[in-house]
Amino acid sequence: MAGTEPAAPASAAAAEFLLRRHRLRPAEALPWLIALGAYFAFPDYMALGTQILITILFALSLDLILGYAGIVTLGHAAFFGTGAYAAGLLSAKLGWSEPLSGLAVAGLCAAAVGFVSGWVLLRYRGLALLMLTLATAIMLYELGNARADLTGGYDGVTGIAIKPLFGRFEYDLYGHTYYLYALAVLFVLFMVARRIVYSPFGQALIGIRENVRRMHAVGSPVHRRLVTVYTVAAAMAGVAGGLFAQSNAFVSLSALGFERSATVLIMLVLGGTGRLYGAFLGAAIYMLLEDSLAKLSPEFWEFGVGLVLVLTVLFARRGLLGLLEDAWRALERLWR
Amino acid sequence: MSFAHFLSVAVGILLDGLAYGMVLFIISVGLSVTMGLMGFVNLAHGAFAMAGGYVTVSLMTRMGLPFELALVCAFVLVGAASVVFERLLYARLYRAGELDQVLLTIGLVFMAIAAFTYVYGPSPQPIKMPRYLTGSVDLGFRTLAAYRVFMVAVGAVMVAALWYGFERTSLGAKIRAAVDNRRMAQSIGIDVDRLFSLTFALGSGLAALGGGLAVNLMGLTPTFAIQYLVFFLIVVAVGGPGSVKGAVAAALMLGITDNAGKYLYPDGGAFFIYAATIVLLLVKPAGLYGRD
Numbered sequence: 077m078a079g080t081e082p083a084a085p086a087s088a089a090a091a092e093f094l095l096r097r098h099r100l101r102p103a104e105a106l107p108w109l110i111a112l113g114a115y116f117a118f119p120d121y122m123a124l125g126t127q128i129l130i131t132i133l134f135a136l137s138l139d140l141i142l143g144y145a146g147i148v149t150l151g152h153a154a155f156f157g158t159g160a161y162a163a164g165l166l167s168a169k170l171g172w173s174e175p176l177s178g179l180a181v182a183g184l185c186a187a188a189v190g191f192v193s194g195w196v197l198l199r200y201r202g203l204a205l206l207m208l209t210l211a212t213a214i215m216l217y218e219l220g221n222a223r224a225d226l227t228g229g230y231d232g233v234t235g236i237a238i239k240p241l242f243g244r245f246e247y248d249l250y251g252h253t254y255y256l257y258a259l260a261v262l263f264v265l266f267m268v269a270r271r272i273v274y275s276p277f278g279q280a281l282i283g284i285r286e287n288v289r290r291m292h293a294v295g296s297p298v299h300r301r302l303v304t305v306y307t308v309a310a311a312m313a314g315v316a317g318g319l320f321a322q323s324n325a326f327v328s329l330s331a332l333g334f335e336r337s338a339t340v341l342i343m344l345v346l347g348g349t350g351r352l353y354g355a356f357l358g359a360a361i362y363m364l365l366e367d368s369l370a371k372l373s374p375e376f377w378e379f380g381v382g383l384v385l386v387l388t389v390l391f392a393r394r395g396l397l398g399l400l401e402d403a404w405r406a407l408e409r410l411w412r
Numbered sequence: 413m414s415f416a417h418f419l420s421v422a423v424g425i426l427l428d429g430l431a432y433g434m435v436l437f438i439i440s441v442g443l444s445v446t447m448g449l450m451g452f453v454n455l456a457h458g459a460f461a462m463a464g465g466y467v468t469v470s471l472m473t474r475m476g477l478p479f480e481l482a483l484v485c486a487f488v489l490v491g492a493a494s495v496v497f498e499r500l501l502y503a504r505l506y507r508a509g510e511l512d513q514v515l516l517t518i519g520l521v522f523m524a525i526a527a528f529t530y531v532y533g534p535s536p537q538p539i540k541m542p543r544y545l546t547g548s549v550d551l552g553f554r555t556l557a558a559y560r561v562f563m564v565a566v567g568a569v570m571v572a573a574l575w576y577g578f579e580r581t582s583l584g585a586k587i588r589a590a591v592d593n594r595r596m597a598q599s600i601g602i603d604v605d606r607l608f609s610l611t612f613a614l615g616s617g618l619a620a621l622g623g624g625l626a627v628n629l630m631g632l633t634p635t636f637a638i639q640y641l642v643f644f645l646i647v648v649a650v651g652g653p654g655s656v657k658g659a660v661a662a663a664l665m666l667g668i669t670d671n672a673g674k675y676l677y678p679d680g681g682a683f684f685i686y687a688a689t690i691v692l693l694l695v696k697p698a699g700l701y702g703r704d
Binding site for chain 1: 504505509510514515519520522523524529642646648649689694697698
């Protein structure tokens with residue numbers, strides 16, 4: 077007994093630490109307050125706002141597999157595109173236009189693709205995995221291209237119509253309803269993602285990221301966990317794609333393209349990986365800057381993105397949130 | 413379809429495919445060796461090839477250099493410039509994970525595309541071939557485009573030269589040793605870092621040479637760096653990083669299949685290339701001639 081007594085307060089402290097860590101902090105309300113505030117402050121920019129929210133969701137899904145499980149993928153657009161085509165074709169070809177069930181179908185289709193490809197691919201690592209994810213996404217792209225009778229090829233799927241939300245809320249020309257709809261979907265899925273990363277399952281993912289051999293050694297079912305999180309992330313990316321198709325009433329092959337996979341990766345890294353809110357910051361800042369700068373001069377914008385990416389990798393590997401954290405710590409030290 | 417017609421079409425597809433495959437080989441072989449040596453995922457390799465294309469075109473149109481000399485200059489200039497990138501940027505990330513390497517080199521690709529668009533504009537660059545390369549070669553039953561024949565010949569010479577360099581010279585032996593086992597090579601006194609710089613320069617130079625040769629075959633726009641990147645990566649991954657033999661085999665297979673697919677089944681040809689790549693990598697994750 078003497079040996080166990082000192083352990084009791086220690087484990088209580090550990091439990092308290094773990095509870096405190098995943099308790100909602102006041103600061104976490106900030107992004108949602110900003111999003112709601114933007115709804116009232118910038119009613120003319122709701123179309124852009126909706127696309128930002130969708131991209132945040134997409135980046136968030138990538139954060140689950142890249143930031144937490146450490147899976148480097150160059151083909152995440154495969155799931156976004158699958159969801160977008162699922163929701164789009166459901167409405168355009170089958171005439172099913174109820175929005176929420178459309179999103180569910182988008183998520184399920186993407187999850188199915190994620191499960192099958194993840195089951196096969198996640199046994200590999202390194203260059204092979206990188207190439208396999210890349211080739212899978214491009215294969216889907218080429219499949220969409222080959223079945224132009226169904227997907228419309230480069231011209232895309234048109235004629236996507238969405239019924240009013242819950243049969244009540246009509247969509248106005250300025251996208252106000254879409255914005256709130258996308259915000260609500262993002263909030264729900266964010267809470268799911270947050271629940272996942274602070275669960276024992278999420279801790280196991282971090283373990284796999286940090287030291288996969290050790291996780292094998294302690295008997296963790298590594299492959300099953302990776303496939304699980306890959307499927308969940310694919311479903312989230314699929315829902316983002318579904319929102320994209322519904323809000324634009326249009327899907328083209330660019331939803332599956334390599335550019336989309338690369339851009340979401342860049343946004344996430346700029347914001348900061350493995351911390352959920354990096355997706356918010358990265359996607360929002362990237363898209364806001366793109367909206368103003370890319371029109372001004374596409375070349376300078378592209379050069380700037382490349383330069384910032386290189387600098388981030390060399391000097392600010394933890395992204396913008398990491399920089400903010402460092403600045404905050406430095407301020408605190410100064411204060412004392 | 414008569415037999416003669418079939419033969420004529422088959423020879424045409426084969427020659428075009430071989431010429432395309434040779435360009436893919438010349439561009440990708442440097443990437444293969446550097447990936448095999450350092451395991452560095454260099455997505456900017458296509459940007460060096462593109463730079464080679466632009467250097468070739470510029471030297472020919474602005475300074476009036478002949479095609480062959482311009483190619484040699486592209487090889488030397490881009491090869492030398494690549495060392496600067498290697499020492500300043502790449503060398504910092506040899507021990508970093510793939511993600512960092514991927515991000516750094518994607519950043520470089522973006523910068524390269526933007527810079528070349530700014531200087532040259534987004535439209536394809538015209539290139540004027542010397543007269544002996546513009547005509548056709550008569551085989552009796554059909555004629556062949558002279559440039560394709562030239563490409564296959566250049567490719568064959570490059571394969572032979574690289575084979576000799578790798579198998580019969582001391583530098584080649586050192587590179588093979590370092591690919592096989594970097595630590596062992598280091599411990600018997602091979603300066604792997606310097607070897608890598610040299611290999612990187614040679615590989616980027618070859619990419620530039622390939623880029624110059626590719627202008628007349630594949631066209632040259634600032635998106636070249638990303639448009640064909642997947643094909644370069646497939647050559648490396650399928651052939652096996654670090655294997656010249658693998659790069660030759662993979663590049664020729666890819667060139668011929670892609671060309672045949674475009675000709676015979678234009679809608680879905682590319683789909684089967686990626687499907688075949690995935691199946692091959694699932695069976696042999698280290699590539700055809702790679703080491704596990």
